[in-house]
Amino acid sequence: MPGYHSPQVPAQVRLNTNESPEPPPPGFSASLSRRLSSLAFNRYPDRDARELREAIASLHGVAADEVFCGNGSNEVLQCLLLAYGGPGRRALVFEPTYALHGHIARLTGTEVVVAERGEDFRLVPEEAVATLGRLAREAGPGAPEVVLLCSPNNPTGLAEAPEAVEAVVGAAPGLVVLDEAYAQFSPWSALEGRPLDARLAVVRTFSKTWALAACRLGYVIADPEVIEACERVALPYHLSALVQAAGLAALEWREEMEERARRLVAERERLLGELRRLAVDVWPSDANFVLLRPQGRPGREVWRALLEQSVLVRDVGGWPRLKDCLRVTVGTAAENDRFLAALDAALRA
Numbered sequence: 001m002p003g004y005h006s007p008q009v010p011a012q013v014r015l016n017t018n019e020s021p022e023p024p025p026p027g028f029s030a031s032l033s034r035r036l037s038s039l040a041f042n043r044y045p046d047r048d049a050r051e052l053r054e055a056i057a058s059l060h061g062v063a064a065d066e067v068f069c070g071n072g073s074n075e076v077l078q079c080l081l082l083a084y085g086g087p088g089r090r091a092l093v094f095e096p097t098y099a100l101h102g103h104i105a106r107l108t109g110t111e112v113v114v115a116e117r118g119e120d121f122r123l124v125p126e127e128a129v130a131t132l133g134r135l136a137r138e139a140g141p142g143a144p145e146v147v148l149l150c151s152p153n154n155p156t157g158l159a160e161a162p163e164a165v166e167a168v169v170g171a172a173p174g175l176v177v178l179d180e181a182y183a184q185f186s187p188w189s190a191l192e193g194r195p196l197d198a199r200l201a202v203v204r205t206f207s208k209t210w211a212l213a214a215c216r217l218g219y220v221i222a223d224p225e226v227i228e229a230c231e232r233v234a235l236p237y238h239l240s241a242l243v244q245a246a247g248l249a250a251l252e253w254r255e256e257m258e259e260r261a262r263r264l265v266a267e268r269e270r271l272l273g274e275l276r277r278l279a280v281d282v283w284p285s286d287a288n289f290v291l292l293r294p295q296g297r298p299g300r301e302v303w304r305a306l307l308e309q310s311v312l313v314r315d316v317g318g319w320p321r322l323k324d325c326l327r328v329t330v331g332t333a334a335e336n337d338r339f340l341a342a343l344d345a346a347l348r349a
């Protein structure tokens with residue numbers, strides 16, 4: 001089985017992995033240094049990450065036993081799949097979606113069942129419910145044991161309708177994992193409003209909005225039973241004291257994070273407006289990236305022409321239904337201008 005690979009090519013303008021274009025605020029480093037200077041490096045870290053979990057819990061108005069943290073949301077997804085997937089069990093994904101969902105499921109020995117998104121790349125609730133019914137008939141009443149959703153969806157950009165998520169949760173026989181890596185750019189989140197359904201696990205990351213991709217920190221909010229299951233499969237002391245300290249320091253700067261997210265949403269709308277004037281098909285976005293398809297030109301050729309101008313975007317042409325598509329992260333205003341100029345030149349060449 002091939003590994004997962006997102007090329008890290010050197011470029012001046014890096015718009016390929018949806019990171020925050022800005023670092024955390026200056027106060028973050030001072031707070032982190034203070035925390036590190038009092039850290040007992042000779043001791044194992046707090047295995048329960050108690051302080052960090054409490055801080056995340058209070059951010060979302062839940063209890064600490066409804067939070068599990070991991071080294072990036074990818075490790076959290078792996079723990080969920082180790083606990084609820086595995087040989088003889090199935091995970092349902094709706095393509096095109098985040099490639100790592102299927103990849104991590106397969107790594108845990110879980111069989112991946114692929115269904116389709118609708119015309120606009122959003123879930124069609126009736127079709128999703130019908131798929132769940134068909135799986136239960138064909139594979140047994142417990143199937144699929146895990147459903148993986150992504151809202152806003154990567155790499156297509158739109159958030160699911162709340163009713164679509166509700167319909168899937170209502171019809172799923174097992175755990176529904178909702179990956180909300182881009183929720184802060186989206187009009188809604190399952191963590192706002194009503195209490196969570198016991199079958200729904202919402203996964204978040206510090207890699208995008210919190211400007212902390214280097215640290216590898218993510219978490220899931222779910223029923224305490226789901227959290228306990230994650231704890232059973234995680235390696236002992238998996239979350240280092242350094243990562244716990246970084247998460248706590250980042251959470252001190254929530255308003256700055258939200259301000260950064262608002263700036264990116266404004267930049268995203270500007271970018272979308274400019275892209276609509278070029279010879280590309282572009283899809284609306286609720287995230288910090290935009291999906292586009294050059295008209296009448298192979299996506300790979302445009303990707304290469306951008307890289308020659310030191311602008312790196314993601315070639316997602318290999319994803320189901322996304323032939324010739326590129327995904328561009330919303331950067332700073334200056335980076336977006338560089339990208340737009342480079343794309344204009346590439347399309348004219």
Ligand SMILES: *Cc1c(COP(=O)(O)O)cnc(C)c1O
Pocket residue numbers: 018071072073074075098150154179181204205206207208213216217218
């Ligand atoms: C970027 C991204 C993540 C983040 O993964 P980390 O391991 O937390 O860095 C998770 N899910 C989706 C859909 C993403 O696009």
